[in-house]
Amino acid sequence: MGVNGRSADLLDEMNPDWVPNQNLGYANRITPAAVDKFERAARRNENKEAREVQESILAVEDFSTHPVPIDRVAELEDEIKSLRREMQLMRDKHQPFLCNSFEDFGQNDDKCRYFTALNYKVFKSLYKFLEPHLxxxxxxxxxxxxxxxxxxxxxLRLDIDLTLIAYMSGVHLSTISRYYHKCIYVMFQRLKGLVSWPSREAVQNSMPQCFRRRFGDKVSVVIDCFEILTEKPSEVLQAAQMWSNYKHSHTVKYLIGIAPNGMIIFISNAFGGRASDKFITEKSALLSKMQKGDYIMADRGFLIKNYVENTGVELLLPAFTVGQDQLHPLDIEKTRKLANVRIHVERVIVQLRNKYKILYKNKFPISTLKRTKNYCETPLMDQIVTVCCSLVNLCPSVVPED
Incomplete structure (x- = not known):
């Protein structure tokens, strides 16, 4: 028989009779303290349950009989707005790179140029043009x-790592990368028309005086090549085709055509760094865009005189000293005239590199040279170069008009 004179329930572990105490092989020692402890615990549990019931009843009565005053509601709404503003400030503090709208630029041209190389008005117009397709x-x-x-x-402007953008925006890297590739494709499709060949009349009407004084209005285009560093290809043949003796690295080469007024009017596809200027000019579609009687201005490396003259196009090159000790005075004067105007066009290439550091800051992965069928058959690198040239055409020209 237990302390209370009856057996405890199966789950009543606090009851002193819950533990077996009969026929244990030794004398039972049951103290009144154990009984008192159990009774006190039972009373505490009963009182606790009673208080919880009373509090729930009071809460219901307060809700139903004592509504919150109107001024208190307004105060709570103001507090919510204040907390939301504070949350936004904290979010902006930890995400200093990403702006949410044009208002965050505050019509600040310097800030806008730092991130995009475009002034505020041009950037805003560009967004309105691209927004339906983004x-x-x-x-x-x-x-x-x-x-x-x-x-x-x-x-494009700063060559910021996409991983950094992902961390700063709180978006997964794969999502950021997917948005980046889609946005490049949209800009390529919508802006490539900015790099287009103008009519002869348009070139003549926009001819700067520095060209007009020396060559009249016959110069249609100034051509040059520039190289972009890439990673080393895994295949031996590709590595050999992309090795540049000039850069002492693996590169791709682009032929660029610039109008006398400084606008980029032609950009070729990528060629291996080993390709010569002559080879690229012959394989590109540059000459098909020219008319008989047009003048091409080029550097010494473009040994295309015979090929060009067969199409009725004149080639302006600096004089060579091959087979003679020094240049003839007339050749010196001709070379000086060419150098005085070519310097402006070389500044366009420098502007292209300075405005969009992605073209020279780091080596491009080989994967950007491969054609993808997801968005466009044009390789990603060709898309990027075309987009950068198009964006440079939205900036003021570095060639003076007078």
Missing amino acids: PQPATSFGTTKFQILLFTLSK
Whole structure:
């Protein structure tokens, strides 16, 4: 028989009779303290349950009989707005790179040029033009079309790592990379028309005086080549084709055509760094765009005189000293005239590199040279170079008009 004169329930572990105490092989020692302890615990549990019931009843009565005053509601709403503003400030503090809208630029041209190389008005017009075609981000990512265009332009401008953009925006790297590639494709499709061959009349009407004084209005285009560093290809043949003796590295080469007024009017596809200027000129579609009687201005490396003259196009090259000790005075004067105007065109290439550091800051992965069928058959690198040339054409020309 137990302390209370009956057996305890199966789950009543606090009852002193819950533990077996009969026929244990030794004398039972049951103290009154154990009984008192159990009774006190039972009373505490009963009192606790009673208080919880009373509090729930009071809460219901307060809710139903004592409504919150109107001024208190307004006070709570103001507090919520204040907390939301504070949350936004904290978010902006930890995400200093991403701006949410044009208002964050405050019509600040310097800030806008730092991230995009464009002034505020041009950037705003560019966004309005591209916005219907930009990828629509999922609402769960908290990213907008404006931010997608901004970080894409910033990638081109500053060559910021996409991993850094992912951390700063709080969006997964794969998502940022997908938005970046889609945005590049949209800009390539919508802006490539800015790099187009003008009519002869348009070139003549916009001819700067520095060209007109020396060559009249016959110069149609000034051509040159520039190289972009790439990673080393894994295949031996590709590595040999892309090795540049000039850069002492693996590169791709582009032929660029610039109008006398400083506008980029032609950009070729990528060629291996080993390709000569002559080979690239012959294989590109440059000469098909020219008319009989046009003048091409080039550097000494473009040994294309015979090929060009067969099409009725004149080639202006600096004089050579091959087979003679020194240049003839007339050749010296001709070379001086060419150098005085070519310097302006070389500044356009420098402007292209300075404005969009992605073209020279780091080596391009070999994967950017491969054609992808997801968006466009044009390799990503060709898309990027074309987009950068198009954006430079939106900037003021470095060639003076007078």
